[in-house]
Amino acid sequence: MSMTTARPVTAARRPAAKRSTLSVRCAPAPGTPEGTPEETPAVADFSASSEEMKATPVMEASAPVESDWFGNPKKADSMSDVMAFGGSAPEVVNGRLAMLGFAAAVGAELSSGESVVQQVLDAPFFVHGLSAVFVLASFMPRFRGGSLSPEGKSFGPFRASAEMLNGRLAMIGFTALLASELITDKAFF
Helix, strand or coil: CEEEEEEEECHHHCCCCCEEEEEEECCCCCCCCCCCCCCCCCEEEEEEEHHHHHHCCEEEEEEEEEECCCCCECCCCCHHHHHCCCCCHHHHHHHHHHHHHHHHHHHHHHHHCCCHHHHHHHCHHHHHHHHHHHHHHHHHHHHCCCCCCCCCCEECCEEHHHHHHHHHHHHHHHHHHHHHHHHHCCCCC
């Protein structure tokens, strides 16, 4: 939740005027039938002399500050908050690794005929190194002061919701591939 903080405006910044008028018009609420009291426009005039304006502090909105429900400034998420069960990182990182693992496992099985376990045993440093590169790449926005959550970011057909869905399907597919190969003791493809 984002709240806007306010700060008083000094008298020197106010325009010099003897009388000020503020008019407020109420617009009808969407979906209200015509003729109801909620739709009737209202006009209110507030007049004040320049002496009254100097005596009354005026509040001016400043840049929005990220805050919690109680109005306290929100602190940046710690790494433990990001990696927590409800944090933004676990599903994103695991989904990306599952997409990488499933595509690599299927491709290698089709070309070599080896099971996933045999592929990992043949090249453990390559598999773990590539996984580490993907994890670091996933955390890079966080290291640069941004957010790990891909929400709201899209580029053509590449949307956050599509990445999450594909990641979930890849996790299920990779788990099913491993389970079927461990049960049958041979490559699935």
